[in-house]
Amino acid sequence: MIRLKTQEEIELIRESALLVGKTLAEVGKYVKPGVTTAFLDKIGEQFIRDNGATPVFKGYNGFPAALCISVNDVVVHGIPSEDMFIKDGDIVSIDCGTNLNGYIGDSAYTFTCGEVRPEVLRLLKVTKEALYLGLEKCVEGNRVGDIGHAIQTHCEKNGYTVVRELCGHGVGLKLHEDPSVSNFGVKGTGPLLKEGMVIAVEPMINLGSKNVKFSQEDGWTCRTKDGKPSAHFEHDVAIGKHAPDILSSFEPIENIK
Ligand code: MG
Ligand code: MG
Numbered sequence: 001m002i003r004l005k006t007q008e009e010i011e012l013i014r015e016s017a018l019l020v021g022k023t024l025a026e027v028g029k030y031v032k033p034g035v036t037t038a039f040l041d042k043i044g045e046q047f048i049r050d051n052g053a054t055p056v057f058k059g060y061n062g063f064p065a066a067l068c069i070s071v072n073d074v075v076v077h078g079i080p081s082e083d084m085f086i087k088d089g090d091i092v093s094i095d096c097g098t099n100l101n102g103y104i105g106d107s108a109y110t111f112t113c114g115e116v117r118p119e120v121l122r123l124l125k126v127t128k129e130a131l132y133l134g135l136e137k138c139v140e141g142n143r144v145g146d147i148g149h150a151i152q153t154h155c156e157k158n159g160y161t162v163v164r165e166l167c168g169h170g171v172g173l174k175l176h177e178d179p180s181v182s183n184f185g186v187k188g189t190g191p192l193l194k195e196g197m198v199i200a201v202e203p204m205i206n207l208g209s210k211n212v213k214f215s216q217e218d219g220w221t222c223r224t225k226d227g228k229p230s231a232h233f234e235h236d237v238a239i240g241k242h243a244p245d246i247l248s249s250f251e252p253i254e255n256i257k
Contacts, residue, residue: 002170002178004196009103010238010247013172013198016053017105017236017248020096023047024109025252027067027096031111033088037069040094041080048098056097056104056175063220068095068108070222075163075204075212075230076108077220088114091124093232097175106171106200107248108234120207120229123160127205127231130154134183134201138237138244142193148185151203155183161210162203163230166222171236172198193239198247202234 005013027044045066048055055066063079070078070093071086078084078093086092095108110124130151137146152162162184170177179191183203206212208228215221224230238245 002191002197003173004194005172005198005238006196009172010198010245012101012103013105013236014247016098016100016103017107019048019051019053019098019100020105020107021249022051022252023096023098024094024107025256027094028109028111028253028256031086031092031113033086033114035086036082037071037078037080037084037086038082040069041065041067044094044096053098053100056099057095060175066096069093070095070232072229073224073227075206075222075224076166076232077222079218079220086113089116091116091120091229091231095232095234104171104173104175105236105248106175106234107236108202108232109250109253110231110233123205123207123229124231126155126158126160127203128233130203130205131201131233131235134203135235135237135244135246138193138199138201138239140193140195140239140241143188144179144181144190144193145185146187147201148182149187152184155203155205161206161208163206163210163212165212166204168200168202168234170198171200195239195241197239198236199239200234200236202232204230204232206230
């Protein structure tokens with residue numbers, strides 16, 4: 001069931017989503033060679049708690065950490081580890097969710113560490129562009145399939161592939177609400193977008209083939225099958241009557257570079 005939000009609720013979700021952006025910016029300052037992903041997780045969790053919120057990922061279906069930190073060929077749901085050291089040339093996708101006053105924000109950004117290969121930088125650029133093209137469709141009267149179609153078209157046109165197994169979702173009162181928002185699709189299909197809907201749009205785009213595998217050992221880590229890098233960017237957005245209202249922000253993150 002799709003739960004429509006009041007304008008008051010949307011403002012509270014925005015506060016939570018903006019805290020996620022600030023958390024990502026804070027953690028992003030520490031994305032450097034030699035740092036462990038467990039250390040980044042610790043910084044993020046402390047920042048969230050210092051700002052009066054709780055990390056919603058921690059304990060979600062048993063997930064053991066505050067942040068999902070996914071390096072290079074890890075698409076999403078990487079578990080922070082004391083043994084995982086960031087290296088020069090890595091890309092580091094950090095996904096964060098907060099509960100602030102009962103409202104959920106959920107946003108992700110793929111950071112670069114040092115000198116990243118130009119072909120990988122281009123993957124990041126195109127994935128971020130695809131996110132915004134999807135967000136542009138978040139207007140009353142469009143359908144969920146229009147979002148996926150816009151993302152898929154842009155990524156495939158540039159030679160990349162769209163992960164099929166994972167998708168965006170409704171968000172706000174719970175971390176994952178209806179509807180599911182695929183990053184591929186057919187125009188004019190799927191649930192109708194209405195003012196008051198709040199969704200997370202989150203393209204997961206691969207440099208190589210679209211196929212992924214989930215770790216048998218930890219039950220979480222999702223990697224590309226061919227070992228090539230994958231990018232992930234995510235924003236929360238309220239469907240507007242005439243324009244999308246993007247609730248999360250990459251602004252503080254992009255200011256740190
Ligand atoms: Mg997320
Ligand atoms: Mg999400």
